[in-house]
Amino acid sequence: MRLWTTLSLIAFAVGCSGKEESTPAAKVPATDHGGHVMPSKDGSGSHGEHGGHENMKMATPRKLVVGSDPSEPQAGSPTKLVLQIQDDDGTPIKTFDLLHEKLVHLIVVREGLDEFAHLHPEVDASGMITIEFAFPKSGKYRLFADHQPQGKSPGLAAGELVVTGDDEPAAALVPNASNEVAVGEIKIHIAIKPGDQETTVRFHFVSADNKPVSDLQPYLGAMGHLVIISADSRKYVHAHPLSEAKTAPDGAVEFAAHFPKPGIYKAWGQFQRGDSVFTVPFVLENKQPKGDSHDKQE
Ligand SMILES: [Cu+2]
Structure with missing residues (x-):
């Protein structure tokens, strides 16, 4: 399920x-x-x-x-x-x-x-x-x-x-959301499906032996939190689940996000397991949504 x-x-x-x-x-x-x-x-x-x-x-x-x-x-x-x-x-x-x-x-x-x-x-x-x-x-x-x-x-x-300090600027963002992202022992498949109004972002967590991670815990009252920021740091989206669900037995959590405009975004999914929070960063490119003439004018 x-x-x-x-x-x-x-x-x-x-x-x-x-x-x-x-x-x-x-x-x-x-x-x-x-x-x-x-x-x-x-x-x-x-x-x-x-x-x-x-x-x-x-x-x-x-x-x-x-x-x-x-x-x-x-x-x-x-x-x-x-x-x-x-x-x-x-x-x-x-x-x-x-x-x-x-x-x-x-x-x-x-x-x-x-x-x-x-x-x-x-x-x-x-x-x-x-x-x-x-x-x-x-x-x-x-x-x-x-x-x-x-x-x-x-x-x-x-x-x-x-x-202040002498650190180098950040490297340019390269979209990697279609690849598998690894955090510690966990592998995360991130599937992104653009829609007319909303883009769905689905996380599927599997263990090293490819079994679904079934023991995610609620973090701050939800099964996950997703922060999405545009490459220029000007657009900010914070997605919070409304669902009352406090478990994800199949290791999958899905979000729907509205991207204010096309372009490169970095996103950080945050989840909890074994009483500790872990962060899943990834970079995605949001393509021009169909039929959205407003964004084309920018
Ligand atoms: Cu917070």
Whole structure:
């Protein structure tokens, strides 16, 4: 029996490609000693709504104000991130409802998408979001905060941070989703089927002796989570299953994802087994969807 999961899928237009100003890497604002956070220079959240997909919930992300201690984070050393999510009028959001068992899900990726982290920071009574994190490499990072303001719908906030050091830029992304991906002892077959509106992404987990992995566990209340980010880090999709299923006895978990536009994307599936979470990264190319004239105009 296969497990079919339906999804609550929220797609956000994180800026409009081709319209971004080519600003030099802005120095990341530092926290002062009082713990306040200076406004981010990242204006990418200010673009208008990226419309054209009535079936999807598209929204401009809120601003994620990013501060850090030290103010110039070094690759490999612990950095305290101090974050704040602001509403459209600049008001900090102070109270959050639980969203998939956490107040804030923070996704951190390096430019070029070779580094990925999914963190669950602390949130204090003033809405200050903090976590310690050692950025693995230097470079520009993009931060996405999935959250749900108290009494409102789930939302996304996005911001940026620069980490100093002399690491090389990420290698160009090469689609590999049609191949078998291995994580530890587990082999994962990833089948991607483009559709008119949605692309299905099916994971099938098999052990070294080619038996289905039947003992996946729920992770944050679902049998899997799927984060998909465009190669330019501007488009972000986080797919969460709606299904109540808490088991996948045949080792298969399926998602349906809407890709905002054609192009190269990197995706990270996250699953749990033996009480530990593992991540399945892969790169895919989303081809031009049939009959979608909106995306052709971009
Ligand atoms: Cu999370």
